[in-house]
Amino acid sequence: MQQAHGIVMKSVDNVCTVVGTVDAATPVQFDLAGQNETITVTEPISFGHKFALRTIKKGEPVVKYGEVIGLATKDIEPGQHVHVHNLESCRGRGDK
Amino acid sequence: MKFKGFRRPDGTVGIRNHVLVIPSVVCANRVARGISQQIAGTTWVEHQHGCTQLGADAELTTHVLVSHGTHPNVYGVVVVGLGCETIRAQDIAAAIxxxxxxxxxxxxxxxDEGGSVKATAAGTSAARKMVGEASQLMREDIEAAELILGTECGGSDAYSGISGNPALGIASDLLIADGGTVILAETTEIIGAEHIVAARAINETVAQKCFDVIKRCEKQATDMGVDMRGGQPTPGNIEGGLSSIEEKSLGCIYKAGSKPLQDVIEYAAPITQKGLVWMDTPGQDVEQITGMVAGGCHLVVFTTGRGTCCGSPIAPTIKVSTTTQLFERMNDNIDLDAGPIVSGTATVQQVGEMIMNEMLEVASGKQSKSEILGFNDFAIKRIGPSM
Known part of the structure; x- marks a missing residue:
C-alpha cells in the first residue's frame, strides 16, 4: 500500500499538510507532539494541500500554525480535504 | 560577518556599482531603454508615471525615482525627460x-536635444563615460551590520510557511544578531497574523502601528465592497494549497525571524533603523521590491512556491524555492532550494545558514540569477488617479 507523509505545524492544529500528492484511502503518517500518528485520507489530496485531523463542525475554526486560518463552511470529517470549498476566510470581507 | 562592498564618499555602502538610466516620465521610456542597451554595464528602469499626477501621488513617484538614483548600489545616473512632463527630469537630477x-x-x-535619436546619443555618451569611471572602483571589507535585507515571498504555496520562510527567518535572525537590518513588508500578507508581529514590537506605539496599517489595508477591500479573496490568496496560491489570507499570512511572517520589531514605516520611506522593520507595502511583488529598494534595501531574498523570475534593476534579488520540484523545474531562475526541509534531508537552521552565506557572497559581487538574466522589474505603488 502507498505510504505518505504529512506535516502538522503545531499540536493544537486540526489540519495536516501532505508531502506529495496522495490518493484516496491512503494512510498518511505525521508527527503530532512527538507521537507518530496515522490517518487514512478519504479523498485525493494534492501536493501541499490539507486534510482534517479531527471532526470540524460547520462554523468552527480551522487551526494551522496554532492559529485560526478560517471557519468551516460545512461539517468536515477526519481525513477529508480542507480547502476553499469548505473553509472560509474571515478577513478583508467587503462583501459581508 | 563581513562582505566586500563599495564605500561611498558619504559613508554609505553599496553592493553594486550600477550606472542607472532613469526616465522621469513614461514618454522617456524608449530613450532610457535605448541608452542602456547601447552600453554594457548600465541598467535602466521603465514606468508608466511622471505626468498628470497630483499631490501625494506625484510626490511618491518623485521620491521613488530620486531614491533609486541616490541608492548606494548606484554609481552614476542618466536622467531622461521629455521636456513638458509634470515630474521634470531637471528636478529629479537636481535632487539626486x-x-x-x-x-x-x-x-x-x-x-531640447532635438528628438529621440539625438537624446539617445547624448545619454549614451554620458553613460559610456560613467561606466569607465565606475569600473575603477575597488571593493573593500565591510561589516554585514551595514546590510539592509528586504524579505519577500511571492507565488506562495503551502510549503512557503514550512520550508522557505522559516529558513529565511533564520537568515534574518543571523543578520540582525550581527547588527544588520531586515525589512518585513507586503502588509496584505500579514492580515491574520498581525497580532503575532505586534507582540514582538518594542513598545506600545509600534504595536499600535501594526494594527493601524492592517486596518488601513483591510479597509481598502471593505471600502471597495469587494471580497479580498478575489485577489488574495491568488489563484496560484489556492492551487498550491493555501485556503485563506490568514493561512498565507501565518506562513508569510516566518521570514521575518524572531527578533523584536523596531518600527513600522511608510512605503519607500528611508530605512534608518537597525533590526527588524515593517515597511507598509502592497502584496504585489514588484511594487513591494521597488518600495523596499527605494527605502535603501541592498538586496532582496525572495522565497517562492509557485516560481517567480522578477528582480530589481539595482538590488540583487535571490530566489529560494520552497520545494525541490520547483527548484528543478525553474532552475534558470531559482538560486537556492529550501526543499530539503520538506523531504527531511536538511534542517531549517541549515538552509537558513545557507541563505545567509549566499547573501554575503552576492553582496560581495556574485551575481544572482535574476541579474544574470537581466531582470529590471520596477513598479511604483499608485495612490491617486492620472488626471
Missing amino acids: KKQCPYKPVHLVIIQ
Missing part, C-alpha cells in the same frame, strides 16, 4: 545631485 554631490548625474531632455 543635492543628496549625493559626489555622484555623476547627467540630464537629457528629449525636446
Whole structure:
C-alpha cells in the first residue's frame, strides 16, 4: 500500500499538510507532539494541500500554525480535504 | 560577518556599482531603454508615471525615482525627460545631485536635444563615460551590520510557511544578531497574523502601528465592497494549497525571524533603523521590491512556491524555492532550494545558514540569477488617479 507523509505545524492544529500528492484511502503518517500518528485520507489530496485531523463542525475554526486560518463552511470529517470549498476566510470581507 | 562592498564618499555602502538610466516620465521610456542597451554595464528602469499626477501621488513617484538614483548600489545616473512632463527630469537630477554631490548625474531632455535619436546619443555618451569611471572602483571589507535585507515571498504555496520562510527567518535572525537590518513588508500578507508581529514590537506605539496599517489595508477591500479573496490568496496560491489570507499570512511572517520589531514605516520611506522593520507595502511583488529598494534595501531574498523570475534593476534579488520540484523545474531562475526541509534531508537552521552565506557572497559581487538574466522589474505603488 502507498505510504505518505504529512506535516502538522503545531499540536493544537486540526489540519495536516501532505508531502506529495496522495490518493484516496491512503494512510498518511505525521508527527503530532512527538507521537507518530496515522490517518487514512478519504479523498485525493494534492501536493501541499490539507486534510482534517479531527471532526470540524460547520462554523468552527480551522487551526494551522496554532492559529485560526478560517471557519468551516460545512461539517468536515477526519481525513477529508480542507480547502476553499469548505473553509472560509474571515478577513478583508467587503462583501459581508 | 563581513562582505566586500563599495564605500561611498558619504559613508554609505553599496553592493553594486550600477550606472542607472532613469526616465522621469513614461514618454522617456524608449530613450532610457535605448541608452542602456547601447552600453554594457548600465541598467535602466521603465514606468508608466511622471505626468498628470497630483499631490501625494506625484510626490511618491518623485521620491521613488530620486531614491533609486541616490541608492548606494548606484554609481552614476542618466536622467531622461521629455521636456513638458509634470515630474521634470531637471528636478529629479537636481535632487539626486543635492543628496549625493559626489555622484555623476547627467540630464537629457528629449525636446531640447532635438528628438529621440539625438537624446539617445547624448545619454549614451554620458553613460559610456560613467561606466569607465565606475569600473575603477575597488571593493573593500565591510561589516554585514551595514546590510539592509528586504524579505519577500511571492507565488506562495503551502510549503512557503514550512520550508522557505522559516529558513529565511533564520537568515534574518543571523543578520540582525550581527547588527544588520531586515525589512518585513507586503502588509496584505500579514492580515491574520498581525497580532503575532505586534507582540514582538518594542513598545506600545509600534504595536499600535501594526494594527493601524492592517486596518488601513483591510479597509481598502471593505471600502471597495469587494471580497479580498478575489485577489488574495491568488489563484496560484489556492492551487498550491493555501485556503485563506490568514493561512498565507501565518506562513508569510516566518521570514521575518524572531527578533523584536523596531518600527513600522511608510512605503519607500528611508530605512534608518537597525533590526527588524515593517515597511507598509502592497502584496504585489514588484511594487513591494521597488518600495523596499527605494527605502535603501541592498538586496532582496525572495522565497517562492509557485516560481517567480522578477528582480530589481539595482538590488540583487535571490530566489529560494520552497520545494525541490520547483527548484528543478525553474532552475534558470531559482538560486537556492529550501526543499530539503520538506523531504527531511536538511534542517531549517541549515538552509537558513545557507541563505545567509549566499547573501554575503552576492553582496560581495556574485551575481544572482535574476541579474544574470537581466531582470529590471520596477513598479511604483499608485495612490491617486492620472488626471
